[in-house]
Amino acid sequence: MKRSGIGSTPLSGVGTARWYRPSDLTLPEQPDPSAVDSDAEQARFEDAQATARQQIEQARQQAAERVGEDEAAVFEAHLQFLDDPQLVDDIESAIGEGTPAEHAVDDRFGEAIAQFEGMDGRMAERADDLRDIRDRLLRSLLAVETVDLSALPAGTILLAERLTPSDTAELDPDSVAGIATVTGGRTSHAAIIARSLAIPAVVGVGEELTEIEEGADVLVDGEAGTVVVDPDEDERAAAGGVDAPVVEETVSTADGVEIEVAANIGGEAELDPAVARGADGIGLFRSEFLFLDRESPPDEAEQYDAITTALAAFPDDRVVVRTLDIGGDKAVPYLDLPEETNPFLGQRGIRLSLGAHSDLFETQLRALLRAAASEHGDDLAVMFPMATQIEEVAAAIERVESVAADLDGEGVDYAMPELGVMIETPAAAFLADSLAERLDFLSIGTNDLTQYVMAVDRENDAVADYHDPLHPAVLRAIDRTVSAADGNDAWVGMCGEMAGDPDLTALLVGLGLDELSMSAVTVPAVKQQVQETATSAARDLADDALACETRAEVLDVLDES
Numbered sequence: 369m370k371r372s373g374i375g376s377t378p379l380s381g382v383g384t385a386r387w388y389r390p391s392d393l394t395l396p397e398q399p400d401p402s403a404v405d406s407d408a409e410q411a412r413f414e415d416a417q418a419t420a421r422q423q424i425e426q427a428r429q430q431a432a433e434r435v436g437e438d439e440a441a442v443f444e445a446h447l448q449f450l451d452d453p454q455l456v457d458d459i460e461s462a463i464g465e466g467t468p469a470e471h472a473v474d475d476r477f478g479e480a481i482a483q484f485e486g487m488d489g490r491m492a493e494r495a496d497d498l499r500d501i502r503d504r505l506l507r508s509l510l511a512v513e514t515v516d517l518s519a520l521p522a523g524t525i526l527l528a529e530r531l532t533p534s535d536t537a538e539l540d541p542d543s544v545a546g547i548a549t550v551t552g553g554r555t556s557h558a559a560i561i562a563r564s565l566a567i568p569a570v571v572g573v574g575e576e577l578t579e580i581e582e583g584a585d586v587l588v589d590g591e592a593g594t595v596v597v598d599p600d601e602d603e604r605a606a607a608g609g610v611d612a613p614v615v616e617e618t619v620s621t622a623d624g625v626e627i628e629v630a631a632n633i634g635g636e637a638e639l640d641p642a643v644a645r646g647a648d649g650i651g652l653f654r655s656e657f658l659f660l661d662r663e664s665p666p667d668e669a670e671q672y673d674a675i676t677t678a679l680a681a682f683p684d685d686r687v688v689v690r691t692l693d694i695g696g697d698k699a700v701p702y703l704d705l706p707e708e709t710n711p712f713l714g715q716r717g718i719r720l721s722l723g724a725h726s727d728l729f730e731t732q733l734r735a736l737l738r739a740a741a742s743e744h745g746d747d748l749a750v751m752f753p754m755a756t757q758i759e760e761v762a763a764a765i766e767r768v769e770s771v772a773a774d775l776d777g778e779g780v781d782y783a784m785p786e787l788g789v790m791i792e793t794p795a796a797a798f799l800a801d802s803l804a805e806r807l808d809f810l811s812i813g814t815n816d817l818t819q820y821v822m823a824v825d826r827e828n829d830a831v832a833d834y835h836d837p838l839h840p841a842v843l844r845a846i847d848r849t850v851s852a853a854d855g856n857d858a859w860v861g862m863c864g865e866m867a868g869d870p871d872l873t874a875l876l877v878g879l880g881l882d883e884l885s886m887s888a889v890t891v892p893a894v895k896q897q898v899q900e901t902a903t904s905a906a907r908d909l910a911d912d913a914l915a916c917e918t919r920a921e922v923l924d925v926l927d928e929s
């Protein structure tokens with residue numbers, strides 16, 4: 369049985385279906401108190417407490433090893449809440465009066481959570497801790513299995529309603545043979561991370577996916593965008609995957625124009641695959657991924673290590689680090705970002721760095737400027753996300769200069785990296801010439817640029833058809849950006865997912881991009897395309913595409929090329 373979705377990582381894998389259902393904690397209906405065996409419920413509660421205690425202790429140990437004792441301290445607080453005499457008393461009295469253990473836990477924790485939510489600042493954050501402990505107890509009482517995403521058995525095909533970016537970042541590419549999700553688009557961050565980890569993925573399959581049973585034999589074909597249960601030999605053999613020889617050197621077009629083909633990464637785990645696939649450096653280091661899935665932000669030393677590790681992996685190539693781009697679909701619970709109706713249009717990227725989280729921006733800039741003075745730091749470049757105003761970019765440059773002055777005053781070694789900006793909003797594309805005048809480079813983020821030009825949520829598979837960078841409006845925004853860079857002696861790259869589609873390489877070369885940066889998995893195929901492209905023909909192709917008024921016409925132009 370074959371189901372179709374959106375092919376996201378163009379690789380295929382076969383394995384055993386495993387459902388990830390993180391939050392199915394629906395309570396059974398509450399029986400009459402007279403029908404409840406209070407002693408048995410008390411014993412169930414004590415067992416659940418013991419299990420939770422053991423899990424929290426284990427989480428504490430892991431956090432201490434991975435991120436340090438300070439971050440692990442939060443679990444001490446969890447242990448105290450778990451044994452809080454008032455809370456435990458209340459739960460046990462409710463059980464004694466004939467309330468089943470799960471209802472007693474849910475009710476009493478619910479009250480405590482509501483109390484904390486009504487308080488200010490740090491106290492309100494305690495509500496999250498209580499939710500965490502309540503959910504641990506409920507999972508144990510309801511026998512809801514928790515799946516440890518970082519320790520899945522080899523050959524797992526992970527099925528889920530949706531995955532968050534941090535869920536996906538936890539996956540071990542050596543054990544996960546594929547991912548398929550009910551919702552999600554090709555440029556959602558979970559899909560992007562899966563691609564960076566080279567995990568075959570199909571997203572946006574729809575409700576049909578839920579019919580696949582736990583333990584089924586499943587093929588995920590990320591090239592064709594299909595999920596097949598019990599695939600036969602022919603289906604396995606036909607499953608797609610981008611396949612091209614790895615070329616380590618920088619490649620040139622057939623007529624000698626050099627194009628850098630770099631990789632996008634979110635963290636250290638993606639460096640080796642990027643090197644192995646012959647990437648010419650890093651065109652986008654999504655530094656915000658260093659901030660996800662933890663209890664507090666990484667400090668200057670940890671960020672410095674992450675940046676210098678990336679520089680050392682590519683000692684002769686450029687490494688472009690994007691400053692913190694949180695907000696949108698990248699939630700960071702410990703930062704207490706405001707709840708917003710339209711988070712993609714709200715406090716994101718540079719807006720937060722210059723506003724509510726200027727402290728984090730300063731720490732990050734210190735780490736970056738110091739890394740620029742490190743052994744391989746000459747090729748470090750830094751870019752700002754989500755800019756819409758010249759004032760923002762001017763303010764960001766000022767911050768860089770003031771951090772440099774501070775480091776200077778402290779006698780700390782630093783150097784100035786190249787500075788650039790992401791072109792991912794229509795405002796930035798319209799202002800590209802003014803931006804290029806002030807900066808060393810522009811990097812086009814087509815995932816967001818398409819989202820904002822087309823007024824389409826990149827996460828929403830119901831409108832996924834609108835999210836197509838081949839729409840003439842997006843192509844014209846790209847063209848405008850490239851011309852602005854050329855006219856101002858700045859280099860121009862593209863780090864949105866469009867750059868990684870080998871079928872579009874000739875078009876992008878024709879549009880005049882100097883650099884293309886993508887999930888490492890497609891680097892070899894894009895390099896191959898660059899080598900087979902002649903720039904004169906590519907320019908004609910781009911001119912024809914730019915003359916189109918509809919996406920259908922653009923597709924016809926590409927088909928005919």
Ligand SMILES: C=C(OP(=O)(O)O)C(=O)O
Nearest residue numbers: 792813814815816863864
């Ligand atoms: C590269 C981009 O940034 P991100 O996908 O991380 O938002 C983009 O928007 O194209």
